[in-house]
Amino acid sequence: MLELSRLSIGFRRPAGLWRREVVPALRGVSLDVRAGEVLAVIGASGAGKSLLAQAVLGLLPANAVLAGAMRFQGAPLDPAMLRGRRIALVPQSIAWLDPLVRAGRQVEWAAGRAGLPAALRQPAATAALARFNLGAAASRRFPHQLSGGMARRAMLAIATLGQADLLVADEPTNGLDPENAARVLGHLRALADAGRGVLVISHDLSAVLPQADRVAILRDGALQETAPATAFRGRGEALASSYARALWQALPESGFHPAEASPC
Ligand SMILES: Nc1ncnc2c1ncn2[C@@H]1O[C@H](COP(=O)(O)OP(=O)(O)OP(=O)(O)O)[C@@H](O)[C@H]1O
């Protein structure tokens, strides 16, 4: 569905009086998202995860330089044409919500953009908010009256309300308690099971692993490997990169204790 080939992103900055240099941020990343799957992109803060999302949605800052190829459903990707219709984004920042408009109304707008007739927009918005555990009281609030986690769930309602084929969710569980986080990831899983493609970005491998089909590991702008979620078991012998193995072994659920492994 989505194919990224050798995608590189850098940022122009002045270097002396006349020259400009490009500081690399994403280096030759190739990956694909298939219909029906959840692909998790995992990496530490600053690894380039959000840049990947911004590139796919055509939302990179003006000083960004992009190289490589992006294709969507077999054709060169034109983000401006597809954004919000065929490709939806759950942004990392809750500042994407309009501060002057009540949350429920913003979800209704999304229903309008999805092509629903006026009479159906409010019930659709109510249902979308309820899916993420938000009721009428939250719907009436302005963004600044919502908690961070509530605002994130409102953005999830907005992004998932349409019929987008591909959903890109950038840190969709940040600020959520385990119950709401599980609900969010469960819904993303259900969208994939219904045939959509889901690219979920997170710094938290253990949170997304149970719902992911494949996991792409980013480090300092470079892809370390893309592995099936089933490779994250045992001591990570099935993982190709030492970085992915170290990430896995650091999790309690790996059951790996370095102290036990070394004879001392
Ligand atoms: N507008 C910009 N100008 C210059 N550099 C930028 C810009 N936006 C991002 N970067 C750089 O690109 C790199 C990757 O940023 P990105 O936001 O993709 O990280 P991330 O993996 O999403 O991190 P986090 O988990 O903290 O959200 C960082 O080194 C960042 O400083």
Ligand code: NI
């Ligand atoms: Ni980010």
